[in-house]
Amino acid sequence: xxxEELEDRVILTDVNDSNTKLTILKFGATIISxxxxxxxxxxxxxxxxxxxxxxxxxxxxxxxxVFGKQKDPNHPTAKLPQHGFARNNTWEFLGQTSENPPTIxxxxxxxxxxxxxxxxxxxxxxLILTVSISGDKLVQKIEVENTGSTPFEFNWLFHTxxxxxxxxxxxxxxxxxxxxxxxxxxxxxxxxxxxxSFHEEFDRIxxxxxxxxxxxxxxxxxxLYNLHRTNLQDSVVWNPWTKKAEGMGDFEPKSxxxxxxxxxxxxxxxxxxxxxxxxxSGQQEIVIGGEIKVQTNIYE
Numbered sequence: 054x055x056x057e058e059l060e061d062r063v064i065l066t067d068v069n070d071s072n073t074k075l076t077i078l079k080f081g082a083t084i085i086s087x088x089x090x091x092x093x094x095x096x097x098x099x100x101x102x103x104x105x106x107x108x109x110x111x112x113x114x115x116x117x118x119v120f121g122k123q124k125d126p127n128h129p130t131a132k133l134p135q136h137g138f139a140r141n142n143t144w145e146f147l148g149q150t151s152e153n154p155p156t157i158x159x160x161x162x163x164x165x166x167x168x169x170x171x172x173x174x175x176x177x178x179x180l181i182l183t184v185s186i187s188g189d190k191l192v193q194k195i196e197v198e199n200t201g202s203t204p205f206e207f208n209w210l211f212h213t214x215x216x217x218x219x220x221x222x223x224x225x226x227x228x229x230x231x232x233x234x235x236x237x238x239x240x241x242x243x244x245x246x247x248x249x250s251f252h253e254e255f256d257r258i259x260x261x262x263x264x265x266x267x268x269x270x271x272x273x274x275x276x277l278y279n280l281h282r283t284n285l286q287d288s289v290v291w292n293p294w295t296k297k298a299e300g301m302g303d304f305e306p307k308s309x310x311x312x313x314x315x316x317x318x319x320x321x322x323x324x325x326x327x328x329x330x331x332x333x334s335g336q337q338e339i340v341i342g343g344e345i346k347v348q349t350n351i352y353e
Contacts, residue, residue, distance in 0.1 A: 055155035061103075063146055067186050068153050075186050078112075080105040081140040082159040082182050085112040087191060089341055094278075096214040096313035100305035105143060110303040111214045111313075113193070114140040115182070118174065118207035120321035129205065132173040136212070139180065142166055147181070154187030162200075177201030194283075194336040199327045206326050210289065210319030211337045215270055215278055220311050224248040225290055226269040230350040234258045234322065251314065254294035260322040261286050266348045268316060276343050282318045283336040289317040 057064040061080065067073035076086040085103065087094040097111035108114055117139035119130035134141065144159040161180040163171055178201070183194040193211060217223050226248045234241045236256040244259065248271070262268070268280040268288060282288070291314075293301065298310045318337045327333055 055152065056149045056157055058146060063157060065155055065157055065184065065186055067188065068155060069188065073186065073188070075184065075191065077157075077159070077184060078103060078109065079146055079159070080143045081109060081114055082144040082161070083109045083112050083114050083140060084184070084193075085109060089189070094216055094341065096216040096309070098304050098309060100303045102303060107303070108136070108140040110301070113214070114212040115195070116140065116208065116210035116212055116319065117180065117197070118205070120208040120210050120319065129174060129176075130207075133170075137208075138166065138170050138174070142170070144182070150183070151185070154185045156183060156185040158183050176203060176205040178205070189341040191339045192336065194334060196332055196334045197325075197327060198332045199329055202329045204326060204328045206324035208319065208321045208324055209285070209335055210317050210321055211285075212315065212317050213337070213339070214313050214315050217270070217272060217277065217312060217314055220251045220292055220314055222273050223314055224250055224271040225314070225316060226271055227266045227346065227348045228259050228262065228268065228288070228290070231259045231262055233260060249290060251292050254297055255290060255292045257290050258322055259288045259290065262288050267346055269346065270314065270316060271345060274345075276345055277341070279340040279343055280316060280318060281338040281340070283338075284333075285318040285320055285335045285337065287319050287322045289315065289319065289321065291315040291317065
């Protein structure tokens with residue numbers, strides 16, 4: 054059975070391989086597991102709260118309508134918690150939309166928000182998340198609709214936690230020559246590393262990444278994941294390392310930073326302005342395996 058709905062989650066199984074499946078919590082519409090041929094591809098904290106008491110640490114949380122904390126105190130998102138409310142609320146499971154590949158949808162609107170959140174961000178909106186799985190591929194598409202009469206601004210981000218064996222052996226490929234904002238030193242510069250490696254805390258926003266570039270996560274010369282993006286201009290790369298991991302109560306084990314890396318496609322370096330009655334969409338497609346590709350400003 055490709056789609057199984059339980060009380061708090063939905064399990065989506067590949068029609069051709071019962072050992073390839075997704076588990077999606079209704080809370081936050083958060084993918085908490087991606088088993089590919091029986092092997093887990095996402096990192097999930099051992100202390101992650103799966104009961105709806107707080108956002109999930111790991112998997113693929115959804116960030117909307119603000120990334121981080123809004124720095125402008127007068128902006129409509131200023132009163133919202135870090136990363137907004139999409140990951141903090143229970144989405145409605147809308148059912149299956151396709152049998153092959155098995156595809157499901159979740160929805161979130163004002164009716165799913167509590168009164169406090171609604172008062173902090175009083176816009177009319179609909180979010181539709183479409184998720185599908187097929188062989189080596191996972192696809193997530195988000196559609197944001199402004200159903201009201203007032204324009205609003207928002208950020209979107211797929212906060213993907215990938216599982217890796219050892220972060221010190223990992224490279225993130227094809228972000229060379231891209232402008233980035235380093236959140237650890239609050240400076241902008243152009244990335245010059247042919248491939249990104251990890252030896253300490255890492256937190257950068259890569260801006261206006263050419264949509265033709267395939268961002269790859271590579272381990273000892275083997276391609277683990279290929280990230281293809283549609284209408285998501287930015288990519289955040291993050292690893293908390295020792296000190297930051299120790300400071301997060303829901304990050305377990307504390308050594309878990311060795312086994313994860315976040316590569317997060319989104320629209321976060323600027324906000325999307327969505328006029329009344331208009332729609333916006335963005336998509337990430339993750340493909341396992343394949344060959345190393347080299348893409349720079351010269352070789353796109």
